[in-house]
Amino acid sequence: MNLIRWESTDPLESFTHIQREMSDLIDFLSSTPKIEGYVGAEFPQVVVSINKNSVIVRAEIPGIKVNDLDVQVSEDILSIKGERKPNVSDETVTYLRRERNFGTFARSVMLPEKVDAEKVAASYKNGVLTITLPKAAEKKPKQITIQKS
């Protein structure tokens, strides 16, 4: 009779090996080639932050004319639309390297709080669009007095 020696002390160890192999496989399959810049990403990229009185949305849109931007607020959705135009045409120059993208874009952001649409302010400086949306009055906490009966 042949005796088979049990090599591994822990029978679960082979499972951890399989698990590792599987996770490597998943990593391999899910690793899409890294796309740089705006290609494939939502444009413009935004940062949504909040302070005591307002919601602030920032978007990096370098080199756009303010007239080409369209910002709208309806209920709790903020939409930014626009067109980024190159300032030189392809015909007059020869491109040696192209990383920046141009074209129309549109995106909507759901706001974290109710805002006062009448008092929304937007500014554009150094290629960054900053939209300040004051919180609606009803969202501010209201003190309730308790009456002793």
Next chain:
Amino acid sequence: MDKKEHPVVKKKKLTPDKCIVTGKGEWYYPLSDIYETPDNFTILIDMPGVGADNITVDMQNNELIVNGEISQEAYTDEKVLYNEYNIGHYHRHFILSDAINREKIEAKMSDGILTVTLPKAEHVKPRKIEVKEA
């Protein structure tokens, strides 16, 4: 069975040995375009959030070094809920050949885009040679 695990091998990242940027904050490579016209080469670099005062364009030997620093004071007293881009300084460098007239390099900044104009040197500009009748 050999139980020894292979170490995770990663491609070694080579850091540029010529201009290592030190200091606070993250540094990013901005996107840029380069195009050529009969008289100039032009480099366009997207540097949103950088004002004209915070940009330095230096020539060192053959390298054109562009640094843009960003002020991070805007985020004080705010809680960031959703973040798609990181704020950081910008750095990029380009190696220039002799075809550029280094004395006349110009840079200007508008709406987050830096435009660097590199005029071509006289000896590389196209020149028409007149044919004389003999």
